[in-house]
Amino acid sequence: KAGVTQTPRYLIKTRGQQVTxxxxxxxxxxxxxxxxQTPGQGLQFLFEYFSETQRNKGNFxxxxxxxxxxxxxxxMNVSTLELGDSALYLCASSGAGGLETQYFGPxxxxxxx
Amino acid sequence: AQSVTQLGSHVSVxxxxxxLLRCNYSSSVPPYLFWYVQYPNQGLQLLxxxxxxxxxxxGINGFEAEFKKSETSFHLTKPSAHMSDAAEYFCAVSxxxxxxxxxxxxxxxxxxx
Numbered sequence: 681k682a683g684v685t686q687t688p689r690y691l692i693k694t695r696g697q698q699v700t701x702x703x704x705x706x707x708x709x710x711x712x713x714x715x716x717q718t719p720g721q722g723l724q725f726l727f728e729y730f731s732e733t734q735r736n737k738g739n740f741x742x743x744x745x746x747x748x749x750x751x752x753x754x755x756m757n758v759s760t761l762e763l764g765d766s767a768l769y770l771c772a773s774s775g776a777g778g779l780e781t782q783y784f785g786p787x788x789x790x791x792x793x
Numbered sequence: 794a795q796s797v798t799q800l801g802s803h804v805s806v807x808x809x810x811x812x813l814l815r816c817n818y819s820s821s822v823p824p825y826l827f828w829y830v831q832y833p834n835q836g837l838q839l840l841x842x843x844x845x846x847x848x849x850x851x852g853i854n855g856f857e858a859e860f861k862k863s864e865t866s867f868h869l870t871k872p873s874a875h876m877s878d879a880a881e882y883f884c885a886v887s888x889x890x891x892x893x894x895x896x897x898x899x900x901x902x903x904x905x906x
Contacts, residue, residue, distance in 0.1 A: 684836070700834075713894075715896075721896045722896060723883060723885075723896035723899075725839075725893050725894060725895070728893070736894065753839055774835075781842070782837075782839065782894070783839075784829075784836030784838070785836050786835055786836050787835075787836055
């Protein structure tokens with residue numbers, strides 16, 4: 681079974697631009713969560729989608745948004761990029777969410793200049 | 794509010810020595826606790842999880858952790874370290890309500906030959 685895939689793996693943007701990251705969960709998984717990982721703040725929960733609905737949300741500004749499609753693939757969008765948005769963005773999928781095991785993708789490393 | 798504290802951002806052990814990575818949690822409801830490992834340039838992999846069954850939880854790669862409610866701890870141990878155990882380890886807590894997982898800051902494990 682293929683694992684969680686994230687595209688692109690690396691991305692360089694400039695301040696003020698917007699970016700869209702993509703996550704394809706393991707086949708059959710319906711829950712997708714997004715995390716931001718930085719050296720200073722560690723791993724922080726962004727949001728979780730289940731069956732195309734946002735079910736949980738972390739404490740991030742409205743510039744961070746996401747969506748999930750009917751095939752469970754998810755995208756995350758960050759508008760008006762700031763230098764502090766430079767991070768590794770991780771996506772994780774599980775069958776139904778809750779306490780099921782999350783399987784993480786390799787992440788997208790975003791650098792904002 | 795839930796939180797996780799990992800004691801020691803870096804731990805160094807010799808190959809064959811005991812590995813002990815410390816984690817203390819704060820939760821107003823019975824917690825669900827996890828340990829994840831992250832190798833360089835990879836996503837996170839679940840080592841083990843506690844979901845209110847046995848207090849001693851065995852995971853992959855010879856790791857185990859013991860839930861101690863009185864000490865609000867969930868320390869990770871391995872009797873004998875391998876060079877391949879060198880990685881960053883994250884303790885995490887969640888609750889029964891959903892999938893908002895809170896991660897600790899991480900502990901980087903170094904294994905000396």
